[in-house]
Amino acid sequence: MLTRLLSGDTPRSGLLTVLLLIVLVSLAFAPFLFPGTKSLETAARICIFIVLVASYDLLLGYAGIVSFAHTMFFGIGAYGTALALSTTGPNYGSLIWGTAAGAVVAALFALAIGLFSLRVKAIFFAMVTLAVASAFAVLVSQMSWLTGGEDGLNYRIPRELTPAFKLIDAKILDVRVNGKLLAYYLVFLVSVILFLVMLRIVNSPFGRTLKAVRDNAFRAEAIGYRVVWYRTTATVLSAVMAALAGSLLAIWLRYTGPATTLSMEIMIDILLMVVIGGMGTLYGAVLGATLFILAQTYLQTLMGVAADATSAVPLLPILVAPERWLLWLGVLFILSVYFFPSGIVGRLRAGRA
Amino acid sequence: MSETAIKPRIEKIPLKDQLFQKLPVLLVPLLAVAGLIAIGNPASWLTLTVAGLAMGMMIFIMASGLTVVFGLMDVINFGHGAFVAVGAFVGFTVLAWLAGWTASPSVMLNLAAVLIAILVAMLVTGLLGLAFERVIVMPVYGEHLKQILVTMGGLIVAQQMIYVVWGPDELHLSRPQAFQGALVIGEAAIEKYRLVAVGIGLALFLAMRHILKNTKIGLLVRAGVENGEMVEALGYRIRRLFLIVFMTGSALAGLGGVMWGLYQETITAHMGSEIMVLVFIVVIIGGLGSVEGCFIGALLVGLLANYTAFLAPKVALVSTIALMVVILMWRPQGLYPVVKAK
Amino acid sequence: MADTLLSLSGVHTHIGPYHILQGVDLIVPEGGVTVLLGRNGAGKTTTLRTIMGLWTASRGEIHFADHDITKLPTPDISRRGIAFVPEDMGIFTDLTVAENMVLAAAHGPMDAKRLGWIKELFPPIGTFWNSSAGTLSGGQKQMLSVARAIIEPRRLILIDEPTKGLAPAIIKAMTDALQELKETDTTILLVEQNFAMASSIGDTVAVMDDGRIIHSGPMQELAGDAGLQEKLMGLSLEAHQ
Numbered sequence: 041m042l043t044r045l046l047s048g049d050t051p052r053s054g055l056l057t058v059l060l061l062i063v064l065v066s067l068a069f070a071p072f073l074f075p076g077t078k079s080l081e082t083a084a085r086i087c088i089f090i091v092l093v094a095s096y097d098l099l100l101g102y103a104g105i106v107s108f109a110h111t112m113f114f115g116i117g118a119y120g121t122a123l124a125l126s127t128t129g130p131n132y133g134s135l136i137w138g139t140a141a142g143a144v145v146a147a148l149f150a151l152a153i154g155l156f157s158l159r160v161k162a163i164f165f166a167m168v169t170l171a172v173a174s175a176f177a178v179l180v181s182q183m184s185w186l187t188g189g190e191d192g193l194n195y196r197i198p199r200e201l202t203p204a205f206k207l208i209d210a211k212i213l214d215v216r217v218n219g220k221l222l223a224y225y226l227v228f229l230v231s232v233i234l235f236l237v238m239l240r241i242v243n244s245p246f247g248r249t250l251k252a253v254r255d256n257a258f259r260a261e262a263i264g265y266r267v268v269w270y271r272t273t274a275t276v277l278s279a280v281m282a283a284l285a286g287s288l289l290a291i292w293l294r295y296t297g298p299a300t301t302l303s304m305e306i307m308i309d310i311l312l313m314v315v316i317g318g319m320g321t322l323y324g325a326v327l328g329a330t331l332f333i334l335a336q337t338y339l340q341t342l343m344g345v346a347a348d349a350t351s352a353v354p355l356l357p358i359l360v361a362p363e364r365w366l367l368w369l370g371v372l373f374i375l376s377v378y379f380f381p382s383g384i385v386g387r388l389r390a391g392r393a
Numbered sequence: 394m395s396e397t398a399i400k401p402r403i404e405k406i407p408l409k410d411q412l413f414q415k416l417p418v419l420l421v422p423l424l425a426v427a428g429l430i431a432i433g434n435p436a437s438w439l440t441l442t443v444a445g446l447a448m449g450m451m452i453f454i455m456a457s458g459l460t461v462v463f464g465l466m467d468v469i470n471f472g473h474g475a476f477v478a479v480g481a482f483v484g485f486t487v488l489a490w491l492a493g494w495t496a497s498p499s500v501m502l503n504l505a506a507v508l509i510a511i512l513v514a515m516l517v518t519g520l521l522g523l524a525f526e527r528v529i530v531m532p533v534y535g536e537h538l539k540q541i542l543v544t545m546g547g548l549i550v551a552q553q554m555i556y557v558v559w560g561p562d563e564l565h566l567s568r569p570q571a572f573q574g575a576l577v578i579g580e581a582a583i584e585k586y587r588l589v590a591v592g593i594g595l596a597l598f599l600a601m602r603h604i605l606k607n608t609k610i611g612l613l614v615r616a617g618v619e620n621g622e623m624v625e626a627l628g629y630r631i632r633r634l635f636l637i638v639f640m641t642g643s644a645l646a647g648l649g650g651v652m653w654g655l656y657q658e659t660i661t662a663h664m665g666s667e668i669m670v671l672v673f674i675v676v677i678i679g680g681l682g683s684v685e686g687c688f689i690g691a692l693l694v695g696l697l698a699n700y701t702a703f704l705a706p707k708v709a710l711v712s713t714i715a716l717m718v719v720i721l722m723w724r725p726q727g728l729y730p731v732v733k734a735k
Numbered sequence: 736m737a738d739t740l741l742s743l744s745g746v747h748t749h750i751g752p753y754h755i756l757q758g759v760d761l762i763v764p765e766g767g768v769t770v771l772l773g774r775n776g777a778g779k780t781t782t783l784r785t786i787m788g789l790w791t792a793s794r795g796e797i798h799f800a801d802h803d804i805t806k807l808p809t810p811d812i813s814r815r816g817i818a819f820v821p822e823d824m825g826i827f828t829d830l831t832v833a834e835n836m837v838l839a840a841a842h843g844p845m846d847a848k849r850l851g852w853i854k855e856l857f858p859p860i861g862t863f864w865n866s867s868a869g870t871l872s873g874g875q876k877q878m879l880s881v882a883r884a885i886i887e888p889r890r891l892i893l894i895d896e897p898t899k900g901l902a903p904a905i906i907k908a909m910t911d912a913l914q915e916l917k918e919t920d921t922t923i924l925l926v927e928q929n930f931a932m933a934s935s936i937g938d939t940v941a942v943m944d945d946g947r948i949i950h951s952g953p954m955q956e957l958a959g960d961a962g963l964q965e966k967l968m969g970l971s972l973e974a975h976q
Contacts, residue, residue: 106541161726163469163537163681167673171717174670175710182707304666308545315542358557367553374546377539378532612834616827622789623825627883628813628841731829 045236047243051323056388060323063330067228071221072213078337084224086333087231088288093313094238094325095281101320102242103274104254106162108307109153109169112176113279115301116149117142117286119180122193122296130196139287143280150279154272177302192297201226201291227288234284239322241277250274251320309336312369316376318383327384332369339365417728421692428700436580441699447587449695450594451656455649456672456679456687457601458642464618464682464731466635468530469537472544473646473672474665475551479521480514480647481654481664482559485566487513495569503569507655514651515644521551522643526636548666555662563661566654590652597645598688605684614638618682618731670710671698674717680727689728739798740765740891740922741786746795748778748785755781757946758795763891763939768913768923770933770954772967773943779926780822782943783893786924787819788812800890814841818884822895822926826876828869832860835868839883846887853882856912874905881912891922898929906932934958942967 043050051057063086066073070083092114099105120142124134153172157165180187187193199205205219215221241247253260253270261267290296300306309332317328340362350356359367380387425442432438459473487510488495494506529547533539567573568586575582605611613634617624625631653668654660675694679686694713701712720728741763748756755778763769771779784790786797788809797805804812813819827835836845854861857878863871868879877897884892897913898906910932913923917936927933933940937954950957950967957963 100538104538106538163463164677164721164726166469166541167677168717171670171674171677171714175714178710179707308549311542311545363561364553364557367550367557370546370549370553374529374543374550377543377546381539609837612830612838615829616834616838619827619829620825622809623821623827624838625809626787626789626813626819626821626825627839628810629838630808630810 047236047240049239049243049322051389053385053388053391055391056323056385059388060326063326070228071215071224075215080220080224082333082337084227084292086330087227088285088292089310089313089329089333090326091231091234091238091285091288092282093310093317093329094235094322095278095285096310097314097317097319097322097325098238098242098281099274099278100314101318101322101324102247102250102254103271103278105157105271105275106166107153107169107275108166109173109176110278110282110310111302111304111307112173113146113150113282114286114289114306115176115180115296115298116146117283118290118296118301119187119193119286120145120283121287121290122195123186125195125197125290126193130198132198135198135291138290139284142287143283146279146283147276150276151272154268154275157268157271157275173302173307174304177298177304180302181298188297190298192295192300194295197223197291197294223292227292230284230288234281235322235326238281242322246270246273312373314383315373316380316383318380318385318387321383321385324383324385331384335365335369417686417689421689421696424693424696424700428696431700431704437703439578439581440583441703442696443583443587443591445696445699446692447584447590447594447656447695448698449692450591450598451649451652452668452671452675452695453594453688453691454597454652455646455668456675456691457597457684458639458645459672460676460679460682460687461614461618461684462639462642463676465614465621465638466534467537467621468534468635468639469540470525470530470544470642471541471669472525472529472546472548472551473643474667474669475525475548476518476521476643476646476665477650477653477668478555478660478662478665479551480518480650481566481660482555482564482650482662483514483517483647484510484651484654485559485564485660488566488569495567498570500571503571506569507572507651511648511651514647518647518650519640519644521647522640523636525643526639530639552662552666559662561662563659566658566660568655568658572655586655590656593652597648598684601684610634610637671713674713678717678720678727680724680730682731683727683729686727686729738765739763740800741924742798743782743786744796744798746782746785746792746797748781748790749793750781750790755946756785756792759943759946759948761941761948762951763922763924765890765922766920767938768917768925768936769939769941770937771924771926771941771943772928772930772933777943778946779943780895781946783819783821783895783924783926786812786893787817816890818889818892820880820884820892820894820897822899824876824880826868826871826879828867830868831865832863832868832871832879833865835879835883836860836886839886842887849886849888853886856915857882857908874901874908877901877905877909878912881909885916885921888919889921891924892916893924893926895926896928897925898927898932910936930964 051060067083067087071080096110099107121138124138128134181190200219201223202219207217249265250270253265253267286301313328313332314325318324343360343365344362346360347357350360376383429438455477459470462468462470488506491506494502525547529543533543572586572589575584605615613624613629617631617634621631671694675687675690678690693716697712697716698709701709739762743759743761746756746759759782773779785792788807792805796803799815859875859878860882881897897909913936934954940954940957941948941951
């Protein structure tokens with residue numbers, strides 16, 4: 041039963057299963073296990089990024105396509121929902137049409153990009169996506185009449201999802217059962233569903249062909265598979281998933297802006313997460329996103345402590361200063377490309393054998 | 394050996410094909426003329442054109458290393474921007490030391506200060522390139538995906554190290570006395586520094602062209618870009634050549650960084666990655682591995698960026714991308730694609 | 736019995752998941768021409784490339800003039816005196832004929848006498864000296880490729896199908912050139928599908944199939960025995976013209 045739910049793609053490693061279960065349970069019961077706004081924010085962020093990073097893994101790990109335009113799709117989804125909520129009011133209708141519109145626009149962009157890749161080599165393609173994503177970010181910042189520019193959009197969401205709304209008066213385990221809780225579970229459940237859908241996709245005949253194409257496009261073409269079609273479909277699917285993740289973020293934050301969705305930093309973060317977690321596994325996205333966001337939120341505090349502790353030593357405090365957390369993650373990233381090319385998940389699975 | 398058995402065929406390239414080959418070069422004056430028509434006022438046009446050429450030259454300097462490295466070594470370095478940023482910061486430090494010289498009105502002293510700053514920056518970035526190539530790039534020869542990832546990682550680490558050494562704030566880099574201000578020609582004001590930039594860029598381009606066409610090492614690079622295996626089979630240790638070229642590329646990026654820093658007059662750790670988008674566009678337009686294509690691409694991008702900044706500021710970056718798309722539609726591998734043996 | 740110049744023993748080469756060479760044992764005696772025959776896909780080109788170090792043998796040993804060159808990098812193998820004329824000729828089309836030759840003369844300026852001799856062997860080299868190598872015809876490129884391999888004296892030249900796709904007149908020119916080369920004490924290991932051409936200049940022959948050498952011996956022995964030819968190659972080699 042569980043195997044069917046996971047589309048046959050089980051963790052295949054005792055330790056990995058344990059880790060994944062820990063993450064799942066922690067996220068499922070986050071409001072109760074880790075009370076407080078900051079932890080809830082972190083948990084929601086992890087859910088959303090798991091979907092986002094998994095969608096990128098679909099593109100990079102399974103289809104073998106390097107693209108830097110992923111944040112663009114994330115942003116399109118977020119802005120779609122945000123604009124709908126801003127213009128047609130904080131109701132479920134807006135939510136639905138905005139999210140759908142975001143997904144459709146993302147799909148269309150992805151289609152255009154996919155067809156363009158017909159004409160250029162892989163390296164070209166990567167650079168082109170970088171350029172396109174940058175241009176898109178600039179455009180969005182400049183079209184402030186529509187997008188709120190650099191400041192972004194603030195809007196209201198349906199009342200049932202706001203803290204003001206009380207589902208029941210009593211508290212469960214000392215936690216208020218309000219709209220924020222409902223919003224969290226919306227994010228959590230949708231994230232789980234989207235993740236399982238992606239598992240289904242990569243374990244279907246389509247997914248298997250995709251991997252064959254990734255490994256040897258020439259051969260796949262020779263056998264009769266239309267490589268371009270597979271790659272384009274993968275790009276579109278990946279884009280739609282990213283857009284949906286963006287919509288989730290828009291609902292959760294009640295704010296959408298270039299900094300939260302379109303920045304290059306986020307793109308690099310996604311890359312770090314997918315590589316450290318393990319490319320081509322989808323579970324890597326779970327571990328990578330969790331690890332990274334926890335580090336982002338809490339490592340800095342740790343480093344702050346370390347910096348204070350080593351303040352007497354020359355140079356060291358600057359290196360472990362909390363703002364330099366990205367330095368160490370960058371080093372970890374480089375090391376994992378060399379020594380753990382299949383990421384944490386790959387390492388765990390290999391250890392099993 | 395009977396000579397009559399083989400008839401020598403001297404193939405002359407028909408005029409039509411010759412023109413076709415030269416066409417990309419004509420794009421630059423074409424764009425300039427289009428700019429003149431669009432802008433109208435000749436004085437403004439002149440200012441913008443010089444600005445565009447200056448910017449183009451600087452982008453060319455930064456991009457040339459990247460394109461040759463890719464053409465020769467099949468290595469894609471997404472961390473190239475790190476050399477730009479480090480070059481700019483090192484240049485800043487050197488010019489701060491030589492503050493006395495830069496404050497003086499003497500052109501000679503100013504020039505000397507800038508030259509020293511450039512040389513030190515190039516030395517530092519060249520050495521950084523050495524470390525980068527041996528430590529980060531060499532282990533992943535031939536694996537493009539890993540190269541992209543690892544060099545991006547290198548970029549992140551380098552940017553963070555800039556924060557460590559120079560602090561998190563943006564720094565102000567002022568031009569030496571003699572390069573401040575503008576020359577006035579008729580109604581047009583042309584910044585002196587931009588003329589200097591154009592001069593340096595042009596000199597570099599001609600120097601590179603000379604080295605590539607007339608020296609043995611240039612010969613090796615051109616042959617290696619086409620067929621590295623065969624170069625090895627002829628007895629040359631191409632790995633050593635790779636290193637030299639990589640270091641040259643990073644030194645050039647450092648030079649570009651100093652010049653770009655003086656152009657913008659502020660420097661930040663992210664300036665490298667910011668300019669990388671334009672650098673990539675230029676490399677794509679020119680064709681991976683072609684110095685000439687890179688030169689033309691850079692001039693086109695520089696001119697276009699400045700013209701659109703004047704005419705329709707909001708579409709500046711988009712227009713550059715549109716240019717790239719148009720050129721790729723015409724020539725999918727760039728203006729002067731290098732014919733690879735692979 | 737001539738000395739052994741090159742020997743391969745038990746050489747295996749894997750390319751990705753493909754096991755191409757499956758235990759090649761080959762002896763190339765010094766002096767003269769050794770021909771490597773075999774149908775397409777037998778592993779002839781792979782053998783040459785493995786000798787040259789372009790692909791690394793996963794097992795076995797390669798000895799050249801008593802030195803173990805199995806794991807040496809390509810430039811070092813070249814410097815020991817082995818030249819390579821690949822199937823695709825490896826001409827640098829962006830460079831002129833002159834520049835191609837200059838590169839080939841890795842150890843210093845070209846010997847004028849030797850260059851003169853090459854220009855006699857292959858007149859187009861002289862005619863097109865300053866033209867871009869990309870404008871040469873197929874046969875001329877082939878000549879340039881061989882010329883590059885011999886501008887400096889070498890002990891062993893590996894040549895991969897030099898007459899493929901060439902007009903008969905050019906094949907004759909190539910054969911004559913190789914004949915003259917033979918007389919200069921250069922050893923040649925020649926991969927060739929054109930049996931008529933191969934048998935006219937070959938001294939020793941080795942036949943490959945499925946990544947192994949299935950027959951080796953004097954060329955005359957094979958050339959005169961149609962039955963043996965059929966057994967080894969699966970069809971009469973007359974058909975191979």
